[in-house]
Amino acid sequence: MPSFDVVSEVDMQELRNAVGQTRREVENRYDFKGSAANVEQSEAELTLFGDSEFQVDQVMDILTQKMAKRGIDVSCLESGKLEEGGGKARRTVTIRQGIDQDMGKKIIRLVKDSKLKVQASIQGEKVRITGKKRDDLQDVIALLRKAELDLPLQYDNFRD
Structure with missing residues (x-):
C-alpha cells in the first residue's frame, strides 16, 4: 500500500x-x-x-x-x-524541527476533512499518510502545500 x-x-x-x-x-x-x-x-x-x-x-x-x-x-x-x-x-x-502533537492533529484534521480515501497517523515527529492509490497521496501533498501552516513541510519516504 x-x-x-x-x-x-x-x-x-x-x-x-x-x-x-x-x-x-x-x-x-x-x-x-x-x-x-x-x-x-x-x-x-x-x-x-x-x-x-x-x-x-x-x-x-x-x-x-x-x-x-x-x-x-x-x-x-x-x-x-x-x-x-x-x-x-x-x-x-x-x-524549529519536527511536527509537534498539535500541528500533527491539525494536519490529520485537514486530511480527513478533504474526504480523500487515505489514512493519516502521527508517528513521533512525523505524520504518515497511507492510501490505496498513488493519486490520492499526491492530492494530499497538493492539499498540504496549499494549506497555510506556519511550518515548512517536506514529503519524505514515498513508497509504492
Missing part, C-alpha cells in the same frame, strides 16, 4: 554553511568593522550579536538571505526577544 511521511526538518549541514557564510560577510562588511556583530550556532539554536538592535537585525537579514540561497525555508526560524545591556545587543533564534 503506497505511503509517505510528512516531516519538518532542516538540513543541519546547509545551516552550518549558511552561518559560516554569514559570519564571513559580517567580518568583511565595512559597516560592521570594529563592532561585535557575529553569529554563533549551537545545535538547533543561533545567537546573533551586535552593538545595537539595528546591527542584530542586519545580521538576521544576512542570515536569512544565505539560508534562502542554500534552500533552507526561513519559516523554520523562531526569533527570540532582543536582550540589550552594556552597549551590546543579542538575540537568540531557535530552529
